[in-house]
Amino acid sequence: MSGHEKEFLERADEFMGIFRRGAEFTRELVEENARLRRALMEIDNRQSEAAQDGGEWEKLRQELVHRIRGLETEKQDVLERLGALEEENRQFAGRYLEIEEENNNLANLYVASYQLHSTLELSEVLKIIIEIVINLIGAEVFAVYVLDEKTESLEPVAAEGKEASSFPVLPLRGGLVGSSVESGETACVEGEVPGSAEPMVSIPLRIEDRPIGAIAIFSLLSQKDHFTPLDHELFTLLAGHAATAIFASQLHAQSERKLNTIQGFIDLLTK
């Protein structure tokens, strides 16, 4: 057998192999086609049966509609509960902030009150009043006035921002400070009046009807631009507690002086 013949036979075998695989693939396709036809017929039959059995179909439909309505109601209910919870959450957050602020305010008021009654020395009491007005209220220039009962005038005894002696002696009656002490009402002008000799705040220091003095605030620290509700609470606290502390320290000083005098007499008599 020549080389050409051998090559021809090999190619014929190769072609036959390809042909056989093609035939096999075609048979598989035909079988798959038949299977799909049967499946399609089966589906058609089922559809026809379902269409014929209208009662079952309607029952199923109603069941599904009922279920959908139930789920929608449930969803609405959940949404409403979620809204209520969110609202409650907002209320709690707001309340928390209010309590937090109240807590801070109470801490400031407690500290102010505690410090004011921590000593019986007039100089210490005045120092504490100054600390409170600077640190808790944020005043820059202010003076503490004490009533001189003999002259019925208010004398500056302690100050911040300027020397106490540079503040004017004020009459007990008249002017913002005098009127405030006389009425017992805190006078507060929101916003500093540049160039004005009048203070922006006058806190009267009184024990019941007895005037003790006043705290006059002339200007605030640069970073403080308005009074807060806490400031007004502090004004009220100072009006009562600073007055009591000053009065108690004055009584204490008087009693010390009297005690020394009496002791002097006793020493003189017993020697």
Next chain:
Amino acid sequence: MDQHRILIVEDSPTMRQLLVFALKRLKGAELVEAQDGMDGLRKVTSDHFDLALIDINMPVMDGLKLISLIRQEDELREMPIVVITTEGASEDRDRAMALGASEYLTKPIQANRVLAVAKSLLKLA
């Protein structure tokens, strides 16, 4: 919870008490008070602190001097420092920050603001 030691350097007893009130709400915080800059320096160099709150205007040694001395100590370079002061001008703030302050709070202070700043610097927030 870890213990946090906080030093409060402030000459005003009123402010010290207020700061103690605010910071007592930090769980596990141990608060130490110093009444002037010198007292503060003595305490901060002889013991470990995680945070210091320092007033500026104080007798004996002011807060700015104290901050500059603290920052000269190798082991205190990283300690957070909060300045609490009446000085609200931006140049005062810049000066304190340039010396090594971590935060600058002006008076009158809000206790919750002090607490928030302390928590942040102690990395508790």
